[in-house]
Amino acid sequence: MTEKDLKEQLKMAYSLPESDSRKRFIRAYQKRSLQLGTILRIELEFMGIRSVFAGIFLFIILYAGYRSHNPDFTWHLSCVIPAAALMPMTALGRSERYKMSELEAASRFSACFVRLVRLMILGIFSLIVLICVCFWQAGVLQAGTGEILLTIAIPYLINVYGGVAISRKWHGRESIFGIIAVCMISCVLPAVIRNIRLQEVMPAAAVVVITIAVVLGIAKECMIYVKESEKTIWNLC
Amino acid sequence: MELVLDRLTKQYSNKIAVDRVSARLKPGVIGLIGANGAGKTTLMRMICGILKPTGGTVTFKNGSQLDVSEEMYRDILGYLPQDFGYYPDFRGRDFLMYMAALKGLDKKTAKRKCDELLKIVNLENAADKKIKTYSGGMKQRLGIAQAVLNDPKILILDEPTAGLDLKERVRFRNLIAELGKDSIVILSTHIVSDVEHIADRILMMKDGQFIYDGECDEIGMDLEEFYLREFDREV
Numbered sequence: 001m002t003e004k005d006l007k008e009q010l011k012m013a014y015s016l017p018e019s020d021s022r023k024r025f026i027r028a029y030q031k032r033s034l035q036l037g038t039i040l041r042i043e044l045e046f047m048g049i050r051s052v053f054a055g056i057f058l059f060i061i062l063y064a065g066y067r068s069h070n071p072d073f074t075w076h077l078s079c080v081i082p083a084a085a086l087m088p089m090t091a092l093g094r095s096e097r098y099k100m101s102e103l104e105a106a107s108r109f110s111a112c113f114v115r116l117v118r119l120m121i122l123g124i125f126s127l128i129v130l131i132c133v134c135f136w137q138a139g140v141l142q143a144g145t146g147e148i149l150l151t152i153a154i155p156y157l158i159n160v161y162g163g164v165a166i167s168r169k170w171h172g173r174e175s176i177f178g179i180i181a182v183c184m185i186s187c188v189l190p191a192v193i194r195n196i197r198l199q200e201v202m203p204a205a206a207v208v209v210i211t212i213a214v215v216l217g218i219a220k221e222c223m224i225y226v227k228e229s230e231k232t233i234w235n236l237c
Numbered sequence: 238m239e240l241v242l243d244r245l246t247k248q249y250s251n252k253i254a255v256d257r258v259s260a261r262l263k264p265g266v267i268g269l270i271g272a273n274g275a276g277k278t279t280l281m282r283m284i285c286g287i288l289k290p291t292g293g294t295v296t297f298k299n300g301s302q303l304d305v306s307e308e309m310y311r312d313i314l315g316y317l318p319q320d321f322g323y324y325p326d327f328r329g330r331d332f333l334m335y336m337a338a339l340k341g342l343d344k345k346t347a348k349r350k351c352d353e354l355l356k357i358v359n360l361e362n363a364a365d366k367k368i369k370t371y372s373g374g375m376k377q378r379l380g381i382a383q384a385v386l387n388d389p390k391i392l393i394l395d396e397p398t399a400g401l402d403l404k405e406r407v408r409f410r411n412l413i414a415e416l417g418k419d420s421i422v423i424l425s426t427h428i429v430s431d432v433e434h435i436a437d438r439i440l441m442m443k444d445g446q447f448i449y450d451g452e453c454d455e456i457g458m459d460l461e462e463f464y465l466r467e468f469d470r471e472v
Contacts (some may be wrong), residue, residue, distance in 0.1 A: 099322025
C-alpha cells in the first residue's frame with residue numbers, strides 16, 4: 001500500500017459521514033400527513049379552555065351587534081371581533097412554554113406535525129371569523145369592498161402575521177403578552193384608518209396589493225414556523 | 238434487532254459535546270454513566286432524533302429489514318427526557334392519553350394501556366388529579382409511564398430515577414429489567430447504583446467519548462469503584 005492510499009483510507013476512516021438528507025425528511029413528513037384527521041381531533045380536544053371562552057365571547061359580541069341598531073356601535077364591535085378571535089393564537093407556542101416540545105418531538109407525529117395541525121386549526125377558525133365579519137360589514141353596515149379590506153381584512157391579517165411571527169421568535173410569557181399586544185393594536189387600527197379617512201385617499205389597487213402582500217407574508221411565516229422544528233429533528237436512516 | 242451508532246458527533250460553536258461515538262446496541266439494559274456535562278443527554282437526544290448531529294448516523298436494524306423510516310422509528314421509540322413539562326390543565330390520565338394519541342395508539346388501546354400503566358407506576362389513585370398537584374416523584378413516574386405507552390423496542394431514559402424514593406426506585410428497576418428482556422433500554426444516569434444491578438452492558442462517557450464499553454460481568458469488581466478508577470485514570 002502506497003503512502004497516498006494509506007492517507008486516503010485514513011481520511012475516509014476519520015471523516016464524518018454526511019448527516020441524513022432533507023429529501024428523506026420531507027418524504028417521511030408527507031407520509032405522516034395521512035394521519036392528519038386523528039391528530040387534528042386530538043389537538044382540538046386539547047387546545048385548551050381559552051378557545052372555548054374566545055368562542056363564547058365572540059358569540060356574545062355578535063349577538064350584541066345583531067340586537068343593536070346603532071351603526072357606529074356595530075362597526076366598533078366588528079373591529080373587536082377579529083382581535084378576540086385571534087386570542088387563541090397564544091396557544092401556538094404552548095409546547096415550548098410548558099416544556100412539552102421534547103416529548104412531542106420524540107413521538108410518532110413529531111413537533112413539526114403538531115405545529116402544522118395547530119396552525120391549521122387556528123387558520124380555519126380565523127378564516128371563518130374573517131369571512132363572517134366581512135359579510136356582516138357588507139350586509140349590515142353597507143360598507144364597500146375597499147373599506148372592508150382596509151378596515152377589517154388588513155388589520156386582521158396583520159394580526160395573524162404578528163401572532164405567528166411572535167410565536168416563532170418568542171417563547172413563554174413574552175409570546176403571550178406579544179400576541180395580546182398585537183391583538184390590541186389590530187383592534188385600534190380600524191378606528192385610526194377610519195378617522196384619517198385612509199379608505200378615501202388610498203387607491204383600490206394599493207389596498208389589494210397590501211392585502212396580497214400580507215397574505216403572502218403570513219404564508220411565509222407559517223412555513224418558517226412549521227419548518228423550524230426541522231432544525232432539531234434529525235432524519236434517521 | 239440492533240441499534241447502530243456510527244461516529245455520532247455533535248459540535249456546538251466552541252465545544253464538542255459528543256465526539257465520534259460508535260456502538261452496536263442489542264436488546265438488554267444499557268447503562269450510560271458519566272458525570273454531569275459528559276454528553277449523555279446530547280447523545281440520547283441524537284438517538285431519539287430530536288437533535289440533529291453534526292455528523293454520524295444512527296441505524297436501526299430490525300431482522301431482515303435494514304432501514305426503517307423516521308415514522309417507523311418513532312413508533313418503536315420511548316423517551317423520557319431529563320426535564321419535561323406538562324400542560325397546566327392536564328390531569329395524569331389526560332397527559333397519558335395525549336401522549337398515546339401522539340404515539341398513534343387508537344383510543345381503545347390507549348385507554349387500556351393508560352389504566353395498566355397507571356397501576357404499574359402506582360398512580361392509580363392520583364390519575365384524575367391535576368398534574369400540578371403531583372410531587373416530583375409522581376411526575377417522574379408519570380413520565381416513565383408515557384415512555385412505555387407504545388411498548389417501545391427502543392427505550393431511552395434520561396436520569397429516570399431523579400426524585401424517586403427508595404421503594405419506587407426498586408419498582409422502577411424491576412420494570413426496566415422486565416422491559417430489557419426484548420427491548421433496547423438505554424438508561425442514562427450519574428448514579429452508579431441505579432444501573433449496577435440491572436444493566437447488561439455499561440457505557441461510560443467522559444468529555445463526549447466512551448471511555449468504557451463492556452459487559453457488567455467483565456468488570457469483575459464493584460461498579461462504583463471501577464467507575465471512579467476509570468475516571469481517575471483518565472484524569
